[in-house]
Amino acid sequence: MNRPIVAVIGTADASAELADQAFEGGALIxxxxxxxxxxxxxxxxxxxxxxxxxAGGIVVGILPGxxxxxxxxxxxxxxxxxxxxxxxxxIAHTADMLIAVGGGFGTLSEIAVARKLGKPVFAISSWxxxxxxxxxxxxxxxxxxxxxxxELIFPPQKRKN
Numbered sequence: 001m002n003r004p005i006v007a008v009i010g011t012a013d014a015s016a017e018l019a020d021q022a023f024e025g026g027a028l029i030x031x032x033x034x035x036x037x038x039x040x041x042x043x044x045x046x047x048x049x050x051x052x053x054x055a056g057g058i059v060v061g062i063l064p065g066x067x068x069x070x071x072x073x074x075x076x077x078x079x080x081x082x083x084x085x086x087x088x089x090x091i092a093h094t095a096d097m098l099i100a101v102g103g104g105f106g107t108l109s110e111i112a113v114a115r116k117l118g119k120p121v122f123a124i125s126s127w128x129x130x131x132x133x134x135x136x137x138x139x140x141x142x143x144x145x146x147x148x149x150x151e152l153i154f155p156p157q158k159r160k161n
Contacts, residue, residue, distance in 0.1 A: 005060075006145055007037045007095035009110045010044030010103040010126070018102040021124050022047035025099055025138035030057025032142060037062060037094050039087065040071040040078060044101045049074035062091050089113050097148055099141045100126035120148050 006029050008022055026048035029036045036052040038045040040061020049059045053074035061075035066082035081087045088106055092098065092113035100107050100123045111121050111132055121132040122141040128134065135141045 004034045004096045004145070004149055005037055005094060006034045007091050007098040007110070007114075008044060008048035008101060009039070009091065009098055009107050010048075010101035011107065012039075012041055012043040012045065014043035014047060014102060018044055018125065019047040021138050022101045023051040025101065025124075025141060026051025026053075026057070026059075027055040028138055028142040030055035032146065034145070035060060037091060038075075039064065039091060039106075040075050042072060044103070046072040046074065048101070060094070062087050062094065085109070092117060092119065095119065097122070097145050099124065099138075099145070100132065102126055120144070 008025055022044040026036055030052040035058045037060040038048055040063045049072050052059050059075050060077045061071040063070055063080045064084050064087045066080045068078040068080045071078035088110045092110050097119055098114050098121045100111055100121055103126050108127050114121050115131045122135045122144045123132045124135055
């Protein structure tokens, strides 16, 4: 499997608590050797990007507008789409798994698309909807991502006892 891609999705107007969770999540994503993808702007997206960037990770920003310069300062690969909210579908398709941190209707749309695609979503203080797995913290979300990958790569029926 290629380097796993984890999206951190959430509000552009994050509280300090959500920003801290996103920052820690981004740093842990980078330390786990995963690639981070976000919407590339402010709030949760910027905090996760900063965490991953400062931990030496790769940060892909899928931007709603057509200007790569609109990305937050911590995005290493900006992808301008000029698609507005439709870029949420690209984020859900790009990620192997998603971590929702807080969020509004844009986050809800990303969760819905990801679940429709069969991708896991781990939710920290986010939407409580069917199939989104609530977790208490960023470390718990990263542990859940790793367990998901372990099951994907070594499903129980293929394991040797």
